[in-house]
Amino acid sequence: MKSLVITLNGDDRSGIVESVSRVIVEFSGEWIESRMANLSGKFAGILRANLPDDQCECFTAALKQAVPDLSITIERVDSVPDSSGQKVYKIELLGQDQPGIIHRISSLLVQNGATVEELESEVIDASMSGEKLFKASISLCLEQGQSIDKLQDALEQLANELIVDIELG
16 A cells, blocks of 8 residues: 545535545545645645555546546655654644734744644634634644753743743643
8 A cells, every 4th residue: 555645725615525535435545634624715635545556646647537626736655654652742822813923833843843743723703802813723743852841931931922822731
């Protein structure tokens, strides 16, 4: 079996996931993991599927034919990293929306040896005041030898600078 990472994007419509999953099944593949969303009427998805080695070329052509209205990128993955020994941490952030929040936090993470595994964010209305709040949930892994306590201290300092709540769990 060969592991493929497939990215898809384009105008959202009914049936995209069904079409992609049907082609995977038709080629004796297995849907392993995915993240998909509708963002402002656009479909954005990334998934990993395993397919028999001899089916990859035909699968690619069939997938592009099944969803011709989407931009599709397919990359073969030679080996899937084993992350079973890594500890995953989660950051929850909530505060007044302001330019550069993601840049500030991602810069801090990279300076402290952290890798973003998953990031979700949105701007929401505050229930009482109606002001715009920025909300983010970030899953991350620390490089071996990096200190979670040092990262916690850096996040607390950043939270004070941005006047936001940041919780590391």
